[in-house]
Amino acid sequence: MKDKDFSTPIPPQEAILRSWERSVASGLRPDEQNPEARLPAACLSDRLEANARLVAYAQPIMEHLHQQIARSSSTILLTDNSGTILRSVGDSDFLEKAARVSLHPGQSWSEAVMGTNAIGTALAEQRPVAVFGEQHYLERNRFLTCIATPIHAPTGGVLGILDVSTSARPTQTHAQALLQTTVEIIENRLIETIADAAVVIRFHHQPEALASPLEGLAVFDEAGGFLACNRRAERLLGTGDTRLSRPAYWDIFETRWNTVLDHALQSSARPTKLRSHRGREFVAHVLVSDLQRVRPVSTREAAASARPPQPTLDDLDLGDAAVTHAIRRARRILGLDIPLLIQGETGTGKEVFAQACHNSGPRRDGPFVAINCAAIPAPLIEAELFGYSAGAYTGARGEGARGKLREAHGGTLFLDEIGDMPLKLQAVLLRVLETRRVTPLGGGPEEELNLSLICASHHSLKMLCESGEFRPDLYFRLSAMSLHLPPLRERADIESLARRLLHDESPGRPIRISASALDLIRRHPWPGNIRQLKNALRLAAAMLGPDEDTLTPGHLPQDLTDEPDLSPGRPRNQSLRAAESRLVEDTVARHNGNISAAARELGITRTTLYRKLRQASPDT
Structure with missing residues (x-):
């Protein structure tokens, strides 16, 4: 799941409705009194050890946050990425109330255990969530008002949740802003202390914003390879709400790497100027952890070490009206559960267009899995797509295989030359698209799928339907959005x-x-x-x-x-x-x-x- 932007609050009723639906599906009853019995006993010390860095940097900041909201009858909670509470800091008059509903370290507050609640729902929605009183699924928790925000790892993904729970009714905007700032401080500490971080750059358009929560933060290894950045850096550099996937410093900034190192060597206390490839000007503080370890890089070395950047739809828009039209239409469905069908002659860039759609959409951090239906023998396509359990057929690997559909969970599946898929398999694929569930060959547990589907063919699927070579019902399911790429x-x-x-x-x-x-x-x-x-x-x-x-x-x-x-x-x-x-x-x-x-x-x-x-x- 892709990182979300704090600046856009989640529509509360939509989030709560989805959460209640998940709570019902998990088998919980609103009047359930002891939901903690559903969770297997966990060793809190093991959880704390596994999240040692997170706890070490979050604990003092949680205490500082508590000082700002003290005497508000509340508690501040830190959880891991499963929703298990690791640490709590709170007012003594509220801690007793919290203990009565198991709001304490060692207890899971995932949706599967506690139903709709800020911690579990923030994990499920992967963004900040507020849950007020009656919005809680379990009746016993409805005296609570809770606001929770995910804490993201330096390289993406959720590390845990920071939550403020109270029996009062705080001002949501103020509490959310305070929680957001606190989470960003924790994330910044995690970023700047990455083991391989040799060069730390703090930057902003305005010099007075340096050393404030408004500054961008980016860290690089000793050779200039990009390691991580914070959300402020993404916004300042103009990358929206995405995590930077640039391979090196020189792919982000025009200012020479060696110039930055020289400045750090001569006067790291004074800010220097930086210019991005998008033409944006910044002032920056540059900190080098070990000048003996950091090395200058020549232009030739930089070019040799740089990985080719992943294309986005912006990269493909070079001025052709037909391509621009296709890009504009594709943008309309990014992130929606609408399959995309790309048609065009062989070699017109259908897979590159599919990859660009993936990189431009909300699933960009998930996998992009491509399979050419024409390049795999017909008897093996089903196993490639759906996977198989151990011993499912002669020649199958002993450990089985997940299959492309399950590998693409959370990302995008690209089926190239879909017109060459056997008719029998088309029926199975249609069922999977309708149910969003898949079962491996040879049996095994059915798994839920969450993916975007993009298909491509140089054949006219409509003509294949007329000739009986393609199922019309599958064609109608795939062609909700159909684009044509022009020949060169x-x-x-x-x-x-x-x-x-x-x-x-x-x-x-x-x-x-x-x-x-x-x-x-x-x-x-x-x-x-x-x-x-x-x-x-x-x-x-x-x-x-x-x-x-x-x-x-x-x-x-x-x-x-x-x-x-x-x-x-x-x-x-x-x-x-x-x-x-x-x-x-x-x-x-x-x-x-x-x-x-x-x-x-x-x-x-x-x-x-x-x-x-x-x-x-x-x-x-």
Whole structure:
């Protein structure tokens, strides 16, 4: 589940309604008097040891918070990520009331045990929650007013919950703000004390905001690798409510890493200036824990160590009207339980678009699991998707397998070439999509699924339905939102796309494209679409000499420089078929006749590849 933004309060009635529904489903009764009997006895000392860092940094801050709200008949509680209370600090007159409802260390306040309550519901909703009096599911807890906020780990995920419980009725806005500030202080302490943190940067637009709760905090290892940042840093850098997934310092800031280290060496007490890649200016304090350990990094080393950034929908919007329209439509359903169907020719970037949707949505911290239905033998697709228990079939692994559906729980499942899925399996998939539950082959417990589904096909699924090769009911379930990606030859942003692909291919080496080479790229039919363009640019970059920085027609593959015959007697679609035939034959030859390998590279089925080979050589 993705981190949430404190600034947007959760709609209380929606959250409470969902929580009550979960409480009913768990078998709890509102009049239940001893729900703690439902929880197996837990060893509190083991829980405290497992959460030692969290407790060490939270305890003194909890005591400070209690001093600010003392004599309010309340208690402050710290739980782990299961909802088990680890520590409590409270007023003596309230502690006795709290003990009567097991509001004390060692007791679980998860929804499954206590029904709707601030701690359990904040864990379930993964964001701040307030539960007032009658909103509690259990009648015995309805004298309480509780406000709880998740504490996030430096690299994402919930470590625990900080809760204020009282028998009074505090001002929700004030209490929420106070709790939020306290949680951010705890999170900052956890971030700046990460074991590998060698460089700590505190920054803000205004110098007077440094050393205040408003400052951004980011930490890096000794070579400039990004480790973690706080929520304030995300907002200041313009990354919304997402956790930064940048691989290194130089992917976030334009100011040179070595310049930052030099400043820390000469005068770490004085603020310095930083500029982000989004053009935002900051003042910053830079603290280096061990100057002997931290090392300068050259531009070449930086480029070599940087992982390619994961694409977002913003990254794909390069100026083509059709692509922009598709992106705008896709944004409307991010985070909603609406499947997305992407259609388009082979190589038009359907998987990249699916990955960008995942990275731009609320499940971006979850897994992105892709499976090509055309690349897996039909008898094995069911096992790949649904998993299997030990000994489910001959050749199955002894320990079984979870399957792609369960691996994608909490994230996104991408089913490429869904049109090649066998009809029998289509029926099973439809049932899973309707029930959101899956059972592994060979039996085993049924598991609930929480995922986004994106499918893609270069076939027209509507035509496959008409021919009986695809189930209409599954098609209607998958096509609530259907998008079409245009072929490369029809895109108006081909120059921008070429430059982007070339930069991604050689990030540490600025390469320009000459006007004549761009002209060839614009006029080529590109039957293999973006995949073919990417391969052509990869070859062109490899052909550049060490002292060259501009691609010319001589660096491009031969089939681009051979002008297609577009004379009146030879229509353009015939030249497109010829170019496609050359691509197919070249790919098969490059794989030494291995049809399976060639089909995988081209993104088509073996049957389709055989058909295209017959079309390319009609006499054979």
